[in-house]
Amino acid sequence: MRVPMSSPDLSDLERQAVMQVLHTPTLSMGEQIEAFEAAFCRYLGAKHAIGVNSGTAALHLCLLAAGIGPDDWVLTTPFSFVASTNVILYVNALPIFVDVEPTTGNIDLTQAAQAIQDLIEGGTAARRWLPRRGVGRRKGQLKAILGIDVFGQPADWDTLRALAAPYGLKLIEDSCEALGAEYKGRKVGLLGDYGTFGFYPNKQITTGEGGMIVTNDDEGASLMRALRNQGRAPGDTWLQHTYLGYNYRLDELSAALGLAQMQRLEELLRRREQVAAWYNQRLQNIPGVEIPYIASQTTRMSWFVYVIRLAPGIDRAGVASRLAERGIPVRPYFLPIHLQPYMQTRFGYRQGDFPVTEDLGERGLALPFSGVMSEDQVDYVCDALRQVL
Numbered sequence: 001m002r003v004p005m006s007s008p009d010l011s012d013l014e015r016q017a018v019m020q021v022l023h024t025p026t027l028s029m030g031e032q033i034e035a036f037e038a039a040f041c042r043y044l045g046a047k048h049a050i051g052v053n054s055g056t057a058a059l060h061l062c063l064l065a066a067g068i069g070p071d072d073w074v075l076t077t078p079f080s081f082v083a084s085t086n087v088i089l090y091v092n093a094l095p096i097f098v099d100v101e102p103t104t105g106n107i108d109l110t111q112a113a114q115a116i117q118d119l120i121e122g123g124t125a126a127r128r129w130l131p132r133r134g135v136g137r138r139k140g141q142l143k144a145i146l147g148i149d150v151f152g153q154p155a156d157w158d159t160l161r162a163l164a165a166p167y168g169l170k171l172i173e174d175s176c177e178a179l180g181a182e183y184k185g186r187k188v189g190l191l192g193d194y195g196t197f198g199f200y201p202n203k204q205i206t207t208g209e210g211g212m213i214v215t216n217d218d219e220g221a222s223l224m225r226a227l228r229n230q231g232r233a234p235g236d237t238w239l240q241h242t243y244l245g246y247n248y249r250l251d252e253l254s255a256a257l258g259l260a261q262m263q264r265l266e267e268l269l270r271r272r273e274q275v276a277a278w279y280n281q282r283l284q285n286i287p288g289v290e291i292p293y294i295a296s297q298t299t300r301m302s303w304f305v306y307v308i309r310l311a312p313g314i315d316r317a318g319v320a321s322r323l324a325e326r327g328i329p330v331r332p333y334f335l336p337i338h339l340q341p342y343m344q345t346r347f348g349y350r351q352g353d354f355p356v357t358e359d360l361g362e363r364g365l366a367l368p369f370s371g372v373m374s375e376d377q378v379d380y381v382c383d384a385l386r387q388v389l
């Protein structure tokens with residue numbers, strides 16, 4: 001048997017929706033994107049939803065709307081997909097890392113609290129949180145927290161908000177892995193000031209490539225709408241550009257696909273929940289395997305990937321290659337951002353700087369996962385894993 005790492009969950013509804021767009025002359029900036037955005041506003045109770053062509057573009061625009069620029073510091077974590085740190089560099093701001101909780105992989109709140117206090121104080125207190133090099137000589141100022149809802153589990157946003165409030169820090173929520181997740185009964189996306197979703201084919205819903213920004217901030221929303229469309233402000237003609245903008249537009253074919261997926265969202269989330277439950281049942285008693293941890297404030301996990309942790313000392317690469325021989329792809333998840341070559345070169349990060357992130361990075365193994373996986377496929381993967389271990 002060969003099991004794919006992930007697969008989109010598509011039906012005739014999606015195929016027809018895309019085909020219908022091809023019978024119209026409008027392939028960009030038409031009614032599909034408006035309807036897709038409206039579906040997000042309804043689903044989340046958001047004032048504004050802005051469709052863009054990737055989750056990365058969504059994050060980039062949120063930083064611009066939050067007014068983050070050169071000399072600003074943004075607190076975030078290195079246990080994430082690189083985009084959440086890269087966008088901070090795109091606006092010439094400085095990402096400042098704190099480590100994550102060993103259970104969830106989300107931001108460590110004790111460290112975040114200490115870092116915020118020290119960074120606001122400045123001087124030597126601040127220095128211990130800054131990278132070894134690449135900081136520049138000018139004084140920086142902490143402006144925002146960029147938190148990630150890792151693997152579809154919300155970070156502790158009430159606590160983050162309480163930490164941010166005394167200093168007026170902006171909160172940016174990277175929910176690109178967490179559409180549909182709930183924190184204390186509230187859906188992710190609006191737990192900070194600006195939230196983002198991504199629709200790459202392995203996400204809960206897909207548009208091929210695509211992303212969505214959600215916010216209740218009127219001014220920020222209108223700026224982000226202009227920036228995604230080459231800087232055209234309301235009232236600008238096609239060749240007038242009030243701002244330096246980008247082409248971050250989501251085309252109509254992708255938006256139609258996304259709209260159809262949103263109509264099936266509850267079904268898509270349930271199927272993923274079912275697959276995760278199959279995995280949990282079969283893996284909870286295998287020695288050496290730790291199944292995903294769900295925090296008490298997570299009232300709904302939105303399964304993005306299914307990542308187990310192997311006990312210390314198990315040869316993960318060996319396990320992966322023996323699973324590959326059986327037609328089962330697996331992936332280490334995540335490779336820490338601070339240890340990516342360009343981050344080491346620029347900031348002087350080394351092994352040992354963020355021990356929890358590194359430990360999770362060394363022991364985490366994403367198994368094949370999608371809403372279209374069958375129980376037989378889950379059995380096959382779990383049996384193989386048991387044998388290999």
Ligand SMILES: *Cc1c(COP(=O)(O)O)cnc(C)c1O
Pocket residue numbers: 054055056057080081083084148174176177197198199200210211
């Ligand atoms: C998928 C993802 C993104 C967005 O990725 P794109 O490929 O640009 O859509 C951003 N952050 C995290 C944590 C992600 O997993």
